[in-house]
Amino acid sequence: MATDPISGGEAIIRCLENEGVEYIFGYSGGAVIPIFDAMVTTNTRIQFVLTRHEQGATHMADGYARATGKPAVVLVTSGPGATNTLTGIMTAHMDSVPMIVLTGQSVTPMIGKDAFQEADIFDITMPVVKHSYLVKESNQLPRILRESFHIATTGRPGPVLIDVPKDVSAGDCTADLHAPMDLPGYRPDTPEYEPADVQEMAEMLSKSRRPLILAGHGAVMSRAEKEIRRLAEKIKAPVTTTLLGKGAFPESHPLSLGMLGMHGTAYANKAVCECDLILNIGSRFDDRILGNPAQFAKQARILHIDIDRAEVYKMIRPDLYCVGDAREVTAELAKHVPELDTGDWIERLAKYRRKYPLRYRKQGGLKMAHIIDELYKMTEGRAVVATDVGQHQMWAAQFYRSDDPHNFLTSGGAGTMGFGLPAAIGAQFGRPDDLTVAIVGDGGFQMTCYELATARLHNLPLKIIVMNNHYLGMVRQWQELFYEDRTSGVDLEGNPDFVKLASAFGVKGFNLRRSGDVRKVLGRMLEWNDGPCLINAEVEKTDNVFPMVPAGKALEDMMIDPPRKGQKLDKPTGST
Amino acid sequence: MKTGGANSREIHALSVYVANKPGVLARVAQVFSRRGFNIESLVVSPAMDGTFSRMTIGVSGESEVLDQLIRKVSKLVDVLHCTDHTYDDTVTKEMALIKLAVGSEDRAEALQISEHFGCKTVDLTENSMILMATGDPEKLDALVGMLSKFRMIELVNTGAVIMSRGEGET
Numbered sequence: 001m002a003t004d005p006i007s008g009g010e011a012i013i014r015c016l017e018n019e020g021v022e023y024i025f026g027y028s029g030g031a032v033i034p035i036f037d038a039m040v041t042t043n044t045r046i047q048f049v050l051t052r053h054e055q056g057a058t059h060m061a062d063g064y065a066r067a068t069g070k071p072a073v074v075l076v077t078s079g080p081g082a083t084n085t086l087t088g089i090m091t092a093h094m095d096s097v098p099m100i101v102l103t104g105q106s107v108t109p110m111i112g113k114d115a116f117q118e119a120d121i122f123d124i125t126m127p128v129v130k131h132s133y134l135v136k137e138s139n140q141l142p143r144i145l146r147e148s149f150h151i152a153t154t155g156r157p158g159p160v161l162i163d164v165p166k167d168v169s170a171g172d173c174t175a176d177l178h179a180p181m182d183l184p185g186y187r188p189d190t191p192e193y194e195p196a197d198v199q200e201m202a203e204m205l206s207k208s209r210r211p212l213i214l215a216g217h218g219a220v221m222s223r224a225e226k227e228i229r230r231l232a233e234k235i236k237a238p239v240t241t242t243l244l245g246k247g248a249f250p251e252s253h254p255l256s257l258g259m260l261g262m263h264g265t266a267y268a269n270k271a272v273c274e275c276d277l278i279l280n281i282g283s284r285f286d287d288r289i290l291g292n293p294a295q296f297a298k299q300a301r302i303l304h305i306d307i308d309r310a311e312v313y314k315m316i317r318p319d320l321y322c323v324g325d326a327r328e329v330t331a332e333l334a335k336h337v338p339e340l341d342t343g344d345w346i347e348r349l350a351k352y353r354r355k356y357p358l359r360y361r362k363q364g365g366l367k368m369a370h371i372i373d374e375l376y377k378m379t380e381g382r383a384v385v386a387t388d389v390g391q392h393q394m395w396a397a398q399f400y401r402s403d404d405p406h407n408f409l410t411s412g413g414a415g416t417m418g419f420g421l422p423a424a425i426g427a428q429f430g431r432p433d434d435l436t437v438a439i440v441g442d443g444g445f446q447m448t449c450y451e452l453a454t455a456r457l458h459n460l461p462l463k464i465i466v467m468n469n470h471y472l473g474m475v476r477q478w479q480e481l482f483y484e485d486r487t488s489g490v491d492l493e494g495n496p497d498f499v500k501l502a503s504a505f506g507v508k509g510f511n512l513r514r515s516g517d518v519r520k521v522l523g524r525m526l527e528w529n530d531g532p533c534l535i536n537a538e539v540e541k542t543d544n545v546f547p548m549v550p551a552g553k554a555l556e557d558m559m560i561d562p563p564r565k566g567q568k569l570d571k572p573t574g575s576t
Numbered sequence: 577m578k579t580g581g582a583n584s585r586e587i588h589a590l591s592v593y594v595a596n597k598p599g600v601l602a603r604v605a606q607v608f609s610r611r612g613f614n615i616e617s618l619v620v621s622p623a624m625d626g627t628f629s630r631m632t633i634g635v636s637g638e639s640e641v642l643d644q645l646i647r648k649v650s651k652l653v654d655v656l657h658c659t660d661h662t663y664d665d666t667v668t669k670e671m672a673l674i675k676l677a678v679g680s681e682d683r684a685e686a687l688q689i690s691e692h693f694g695c696k697t698v699d700l701t702e703n704s705m706i707l708m709a710t711g712d713p714e715k716l717d718a719l720v721g722m723l724s725k726f727r728m729i730e731l732v733n734t735g736a737v738i739m740s741r742g743e744g745e746t
Contacts, residue, residue, distance in 0.1 A: 122599065127606060131653040134598070151653055184628075185595055185656040310647035313640075 005172035008138035009038030012102065012169065014177050015145035016046060021073050023064065023429055025049045025057040027084075029077020031104025031117060034169040049429065049458070052450040054081050056422040058088020059448065062097050063423030066409045067384055068430035069223070071098035071152050078104040079117030082163075083124065087416060089159045090128040094413025095244060096217060098157040100148050107167040108136065122163050130158030138171035143179040150181060155188025156308040157221060192309070193324030195332065201279075201303050201320055202336035208277035210345040211237040212300070214260070214289075217244035217412070218282020218307060220405040224248065224327035228281060231334040236342040238349055240268040242283050243397055246408040251401035252381065257349065258358075258401070260555075261289035263394040266356035266547045269555045271349055272297050279333075280304045282326040285315035286413065287551075287575055295554030305329045356547070356560050358398050365540035366515050368392050368467045372399040372439065374518045375465070378526060383407070383463075384436040386424035388444030389415045391473035394545045396439045418447030421464060425451055428460045435463070435526075442468040442495055452505040455532040463525050464507075464534040466498050469541045477544045481563065482571050498536035508533040551575060587616050588642055588662045589738050591746045592631040595654040596622055604631065604655065607648045613637035617670075617735025628656065630746075632737045661746070666738045671710045674720070677727040679703050686726055693719045704729065 006014070012035055016024070024046055028036055039048055051057040054076045061072035076085055082103040092099045106115035111134075122134045131151045133144050141164075148160040205211060213232055219225070219241075228249050232239050239249040240257040249256055260268035272278070278300045283289070285304075290296045293315055304311075304318035305326055312321045322329050360369035372395050375383070385400050386409040387393040393410055402408045409427055411419040424438035445466050455462050472490040479487045499509030508528055512521040512535050525535050549558045552574030563569060594600045601620060608615055617634035635642065642660070649658040674695075678686045679702065690697060690707050693715065699706035709719050713736055720731065740746045 123602065126599070126603060127610065132599070155651075183653060186653045308651065310644060310651055312647075314644055 005174045007034060007038060008141050008164070008169040008171050008173050009034040010042050011138065011141045011173040011175070011177065012145065012164070013038045013042045013044050013046065015142055016073060017044060018177060019071070019145070019149045021046050023047050023049055024073045024075045025051055025060040025064070025426065026075035027051055027054050027057055027077065027081060029081045029104060029117070031078035031106060031166045032075060032102075032164075032169065034166060035075060035102070035104070035164070048075075049454065051422070051454050053448070054084030055087050055418065056448050056451040056454065058085045058099070058101065059091065059416070059419050059422035060426035060429070060451070060454075061099050062088060062092050062419070063386055063409050063426030064430040065092075065097050065099055066423070067406050067427035069221075069406060070430070071100060071149055072426065074099065074101045076101070076103055077117065078106060078121070079119045081117070082119050082121040086125060086128070089125055089161065091411050091414040091416040091419060092159040093128040093130070095411065096157050096221065097159065098152040099159040100152055101159060101161045103161065103163050104169070105134070105163045105165040108165045111165065121161065125161050128159070129161045132161040132163070134163045135165065135168050138168050138173040139175040141168070141173055142175045142177045143181060146179065147181045147183055150183070151186060156218075193322045193329050197320065197322045198329060198332045199336055201322060202333055204301060204303060204320060205235060205277065205279065205333070205337045206340065208340065209342065210274060210276040211235060211340065211342065212271050212275035212278050213237050213239040213249070214241070214278055214280045214283055215239060215245040215248035216242045216281065216283025219245055219248035219326045220282070222282065222307070222326040223405070224281060224330050225405050227327050227330040227334060229253070231330055231337065234334055235337055235340040236346065237279070237340070238271055238346065240264070240271060242286065242289055242412070243410060244412040245283060246397060247402035247405035248282075250403035252403055259397050261291070262549045262551065263398065263545050263547065264289070265358060265398070266558060266560050267349055267352040269547065269549065269558050270352045273299070273556050274348070275300045277301045278303065280318070281330055282306060284311045287315070290315060291549045291553055291555040291557070292574075295556065362515055364515070365543070366513065366518070366538060367543055368469075368537070368539050369395045369399055370515060371465065371467070371512070371518055371522070371537055371539070372396050375437065375522055376400045378519065378522055379435060379437075382435060384409065384424075384427050384431060384434050386410065386420045386427055386436070386438050388420035388440040389417050390441045390444065391469075391477065391543070391545050392439055392441045392467040417441075417444035420444060421448050422451045424462055424464070425455050425460060428462050429458075437463040437465065439465050439467065441473065442466055442470060442492055442498070443472045445498070446495070449501065452502060452507050452532065456506045459531040461529065462532040463528075464532065465525075466534060466536050467539050468495065468498060468536055469539045469543070470495055471541055473543075474545070476542070478572070480542075480544070482550065482569050484568070498534065502534040507531065510535045512537040586662070587634045587636045588639075588660055589666070589668065589736060590633045590635065590646070590658060590660055591738060592633060592649060592658045593623065593656040594629050594631060595656070596627055596629040597654055600629070600654045601631070603652050604633075604649055607645055607652075608635055611637070611641055611645060613642070613645065617733075619735050619737050632735070634736055659746070661738055661740065664744075665741045666746070667741060668712060668736050668738045669710060670713055670716060670736045671708065671734045672716050672720070673698070673730075673732045674707045674709065674723060674728065675730040676705050676707070676723060677703060677729050678705055682726065686723070689719070689722050693722075695719070
């Protein structure tokens with residue numbers, strides 16, 4: 001139905017309102033002026049958050065989406081503005097985060113002619129989006145906006161890019177803002193799972209004596225936490241999660257084994273090695289949890305539940321699989337499966353838990369694990385935690401146990417340094433009343449620390465802990481263990497004084513230098529109530545994360561403790 | 577799930593039914609190129625309903641990986657289906673244009689071979705001729721083999737198009 005013309009930019013804003021958008025994270029520029037103008041002319045209730053860099057905007061949107069479960073929106077200009085979003089889009093794509101990225105584009109007659117600030121962002125981003133559009137006419141905007149939200153949030157979620165030429169956003173739009181979608185090839189809502197498959201899974205589970213549930217990000221996104229808990233308690237199966245699956249099962253629960261994989265708990269990895277059945281709910285069997293795929297869970301039959309058919313058989317050949325929504329399939333499974341007697345199995349794992357607990361020394365130099373452990377205790381596990389990537393990320397995953405599926409935000413698949421601070425800012429926007437803590441390394445923090453300005457501008461009550469070991473610690477750990485201590489390119493000599501840096505942005509800073517001061521300084525941070533604050537934690541330079549499964553090795557080859565001095569280890573064969 | 581035949585690197589014949597929109601071919605091609613699959617032949621044209629296009633793709637690569645790639649292609653938003661017809665009962669045809677350098681002394685022999693294979697002569701000059709051949713890929717291979725005794729100036733081949741026999745959908 002035709003309506004009075006509005007500008008393409010106004011159509012975009014109205015469509016975003018119709019989708020319930022609260023925030024747009026972004027950065028202005030010439031090619032998007034009509035859209036920014038529409039924010040004024042429409043008097044929209046959507047709040048625009050001006051970041052300091054487009055990468056920061058995408059990670060903020062990502063953090064917002066992960067913390068709230070809602071799709072997030074990014075708006076940037078053409079050319080370098082668009083290409084600066086690439087890392088954030090790839091990060092969202094790898095972790096299946098629903099995100100709409102609107103990029104400005106040169107006017108349509110100039111496309112392909114190397115116009116000022118023109119980048120072929122449609123093609124540049126093609127491998128890292130779920131879908132993308134180059135809008136040719138203003139009247140296409142309402143349909144494309146609707147389709148984008150539908151695609152980004154349904155099935156396996158992911159980022160959708162909409163490239164909007166300036167004449168399209170400036171032109172007249174008369175199309176119905178609720179224009180029908182036209183997606184004949186996209187059928188994510190079709191219930192593909194067969195009840196008979198679930199029945200068969202239940203029968204296989206019923207014969208298991210040493211079952212293990214593995215919950216991944218798919219379980220988080222389908223909000224399957226209650227169903228997983230019901231199932232685990234009914235069959236008395238221990239539950240391990242991937243890094244992104246943290247919180248899909250409460251980590252304070254007696255049946256929780258915490259995270260598995262390269263830096264997972266020893267008892268989770270031993271459970272994988274000794275179980276007779278693995279029920280994978282929404283994990284894509286990432287190489288960081290498999291170790292050597294050929295050696296993975298050799299004694300176990302493998303059941304795989306995934307919403308994405310393309311993930312089945314990709315890494316592991318399951319004995320039985322079910323393509324469907326994690327929550328629906330798990331709920332159905334719980335109906336059919338009988339109660340199991342797994343007493344011996346649980347007892348065996350309890351022994352491993354006692355024998356190989358996660359640990360660190362409180363004596364000596366200041367340890368990242370110590371700070372995170374105390375933070376967990378002082379906040380009673382209730383904080384939303386966002387991390388960067390590296391050693392601090394793994395210690396955070398180990399020691400900041402999560403009972404909520406939306407409380408641990410981290411770049412798992414992409415391993416994006418610089419993710420932590422902007423993701424925490426986005427999460428804080430989405431959940432203003434919740435305590436939010438960014439745990440970042442000195443390396444990653446410096447990649448996006450300019451977003452302190454955004455946090456300060458909005459007076460967000462954000463807490464930031466910079467784990468400052470003056471090193472790219474995880475790479476140094478690998479060089480130390482597998483390259484005979486030949487460190488190269490990892491010494492972050494020249495780090496700024498992070499407290500002074502924070503001060504320059506108007507952010508309160510605290511120094512933490514001694515183990516004995518951990519509780520005191522964390523307490524000051526938690527009590528600070530005048531906007532964001534930051535702790536510069538001068539942690540031990542050469543501490544290493546254990547347990548560790550060297551990349552490419554089997555989980556059986558896990559190193560629970562550091563190798564003895566002089567012990568030579570093979571170079572890892574797996575990816576990073 | 578198909579796991580491939582004895583020869584895991586044989587050329588597979590895929591039919592891909594897609595929305596007729598810009599960028600779809602690039603998205604499909606990217607799935608194969610990223611995993612090192614070589615597209616041997618590719619035919620794309622509007623389908624019976626012009627809002628859709630049909631692609632017939634010949635690819636070579638490991639069968640087991642191909643299964644996963646078909647799933648990846650199938651989930652692309654603009655793809656309605658991607659089907660491997662390698663082991664199905666299909667009609668498979670392609671067309672070739674072959675330009676030969678032949679003068680009066682060997683023209684008769686060239687035309688004789690051409691006639692045997694049911695080719696049409698679509699261009700003829702003093703010193704050259706263009707033959708148009710259609711048929712199974714094997715037939716065209718045999719034709720090219722027979723014509724190799726002449727100097728072949730150019731060969732243009734459409735690549736295979738396939739259609740399921742009977743009432744089955746392609």
